[in-house]
Amino acid sequence: MVKRQYVSPVRQEAARRTRAAIVGAATELFVARGYVGTSLSDVARAAGVARPTVTASFGSKAALLKQVLDQALAGDDQPVPVARRPWFQPVWDASTPGEALDAYAGVCALIGGRAAAVFEVVRRAADSSPELTELWNTLQENRLAGARMVVEHAQRLGALAHDTQAAVDILWTFNDPALFGALVGQRGWAVPVFTSWLATTMRNALLPSTG
Template identity: 40%
Template sequence: MKDQVKADARAEFGAARIARTEALVVAAARELFLEHGYAATALTQVARRAGVAPRTVYVRFGTKAALFRRVIDEALVGDAEPIEVAHRPRAQDAMTAGTLRERLDALVDVTAGIADRAGALLEVAAQAEGAEPEIAEAAQSGRRETALLCKEFWSRAAEDGLLESTVDIEQLAVTTDALLCADTMVHLRRANGWSAAEYGPWLREALRTLLHPRTS
C-alpha cells in the first residue's frame, strides 16, 4: 500500500513538472511568434527563452507547427484545460439563454474574447498557412467548426421559438459566419487596426441588425 502511495505521489509530481515545463515553453513560444512571426521563430529560440534544453521542446511538442497549434489552442480558450470553446459556460449561454438578445450577447462575448486573446496570433497563423500544411489544415478545420456553430446557433434559436417562422436560417448562419470568423478578425485588424475593444461592439451591433423583429 505504501509503495503504491509513493508511486502515485511520484507520478503526480512528474505530471506537475511536465505541466510547468510545457507552460514555460508555450509562454515563450507565444512571445516569440508575436515578436518575430512564424517563419523567423526557431524551436531553439523557444527553448532558450523558456530556459529549457532544446531536446525538451522537441520531446514535448515534436514540431514547430505542433507547438504553434498548442499556443493557438490555449489562446482560444484562455487556459490549458482540455475544454473546447463550445463547451465553456458562456458558449453554452449562447445556445440556451432565455431570449435571443441574451444569446446574441453571449455569442459576442465569446467571439470578442477570442479576438482579445488570440487576435494577434491569428494574424501569425494567416501568414503561416501558405507554408505550413498542418497549420493550413487546422485553420480550415476552424473555419468549418465556426460555420457549424453559426448554423447550430440559429437552428436552436428557431427550435426554441425565438425566431419568426419566415426567417431564413441558412442565410443568417452564412452571414453570421462571415461576421465572426477568424478571417474577418484578421482583416479588421489589418485594414482598420481594430482590437477586441473595437471588434466586440461592432459585432454586437451587426448581429442585432441581422433581424428586423425584436431580439428580446
C-alpha cells in the same frame, strides 16, 4: 502480479509548468516573428529549457503552433470544448434570439482578444506549409460549426430573418477573430465598443425587421 506505475504529482506539476512556459514563449515569438521566423531553438531559449525538451513535449513546430492556438481559443490547456466553457454559458442561457446573439458577441470578443494575433500567424504560415494549410482550413470549418451551433440555438428561441444556411454564413463572417484584430488591434477600438457594435450588427443582420 502486475506492478502499478507510480505517478509523482510533483513530477506532473513540473511537466505542466514546463509545457506552460514553452507555450507562453512560443506564443510571444510566433506573434512577434511569425511562424517561419521562429525556431524551436528560439522557443527553448525563451522558455528556459533545452531544445529536446520542446521536441519531447510537442513533437514539431507545427504541433506546437496548434497547441498555442488551442490554448488561445480556450484560455487554458484543459480538454473542455468551447461550447461547455463557463464563458459560453450565457449563449445557452439566452431566452430570445437577440439575447443569444448578444451573448455570442461577447464570446467572439473574448476569443478575438486571445486568439486574433495567433490566427493571423496561422493564416500567413498556411501559404507556405501544407501542414498549416490543413490547420487553417480546419479553423474555418470549426468557426462554421460554431456559427451553425449558435444559429440553430437561436432558431429554437425564435425566428430569424434568413434560412439556416444563410444565417450560418453571415454569423461565420462575424465570428472571425480577424475582425477583432482589425478594429481593436489596428484601429484602436475599445473592447466594450467593439462588443456592442458586433452585437448590434449581428442583430441587424439576422433578426427580422420590426419596422
